[in-house]
Amino acid sequence: MRGRLVTNPFALCLLWTGVGLLASPLAAQNNTKGKLVVGNTSIEITRAYAYAAKGFTTGEDTVEVLLCDAPVPGEAIQDESARKKLVAAGTLHYVEVLVDSKQQALHYEVQHQRFGMMMQPGGDDSDHVVEVKTFDGTTIAGRAHTLSTQQTLEDVPYSYDITFSAQIAPMKQP
Numbered sequence: 001m002r003g004r005l006v007t008n009p010f011a012l013c014l015l016w017t018g019v020g021l022l023a024s025p026l027a028a029q030n031n032t033k034g035k036l037v038v039g040n041t042s043i044e045i046t047r048a049y050a051y052a053a054k055g056f057t058t059g060e061d062t063v064e065v066l067l068c069d070a071p072v073p074g075e076a077i078q079d080e081s082a083r084k085k086l087v088a089a090g091t092l093h094y095v096e097v098l099v100d101s102k103q104q105a106l107h108y109e110v111q112h113q114r115f116g117m118m119m120q121p122g123g124d125d126s127d128h129v130v131e132v133k134t135f136d137g138t139t140i141a142g143r144a145h146t147l148s149t150q151q152t153l154e155d156v157p158y159s160y161d162i163t164f165s166a167q168i169a170p171m172k173q174p
Contacts, residue, residue, distance in 0.1 A: 030047070030048050030049070030165065030166045030167060031163075031165045031166075032045055032046055032047055032048040032067055032068075032162060032163070032164045032165075032166075033045070033162070033163050033164075034067070034144075034145075034161050034162030034163055035160065035161060035162070036067075036069070036093055036095060036112070036158070036159075036160040036162070037149075037157075037159050038093075038114050038156065038157075039114060039156055039157060039158075041114075043069050043093050043112075044069060045067050045068065045069055045094075045095070045160070045162045046068070046069060046070075047066075047067070047069070047070065047071060047072070048065065048066070048067055048068075048164040048165065048166035049065070049066040049068065049072060049077050049166060049169070050063055050064065050065045050140050050166035050167065050168045050169065051063070051168060051169040051170070051171065051172070052168060052169070052170055052171040053078075053098070053171060060100060061101055062098050062099060062100050062101070062106060063098070063099045063135070063140050063168055064078075064096065064097075064098050064099075065096065065097045065098075065099065065140060065144070065164065065166060066083075066094050066095075067094055067095045067097075067144060067160075067162045067164055068093070068094040069092065069093045069094065070086075070091060070092050070093075072092065072094075077169070078169075083111070084111065087111045087112065087113055088113055089113075090113045092111070093111060093112045094110075094111050095108065095109070095110050095111075095160050095162060096108065096109040096110075096111065097128075097130050097144050099130060099132060099135070099140065103132040103135050105129070105130035105144075108128040108130075108144075110160070112158070114156060115152055115154070115156060116154070127146055127147045127148065127150060128145075128150075129143075129145055129146070129147060130142060130143070130144045131143045131144075134165070137168070138167060139165065139166065139167055139168060140164075140166055140168055141164060141165035141166070142163070142164065143161070143164070144160065144161075144162050144164065145160060145161040145162065146158075146160055
């Protein structure tokens with residue numbers, strides 16, 4: 001019976017249709033295209049993750065968006081120290097933006113091992129722009145970019161320009 005099910009064309013068609021239907025919405029919701037340039041190295045940003053969070057200074061509801069060059073293990077998505085270990089190992093590079101309920105960027109951070117773990121660029125200056133196109137409570141989409149090449153305190157040049165769309169995961173419970 002097992003052999004018949006696997007070789008039955010109708011059963012195979014149903015199986016692949018089901019897999020396609022399940023995978024399509026997830027793939028469509030988390031789309032990312034862009035580059036992070038650090039020094040003379042261009043890094044393709046291919047993944048987007050978003051989750052509900054509380055603003056660290058205001059306590060208001062926000063959405064944190066991670067724009068990454070590699071998959072992030074599930075437990076590390078909402079765990080900054082776990083992500084920074086991946087950055088230190090050179091297996092993850094990302095741009096992080098925090099967006100409030102008014103679709104305004106509150107904070108950005110760029111993570112790359114070349115910056116050193118204590119001096120990652122971050123803040124809220126106007127040279128880092130987030131243009132939100134969709135923000136409906138379940139999805140966030142838009143573009144994050146620098147207006148020009150930036151410099152770290154150690155004079156490492158960097159810039160990014162990334163379009164993204166991501167499903168918003170619920171806030172991690174303590």
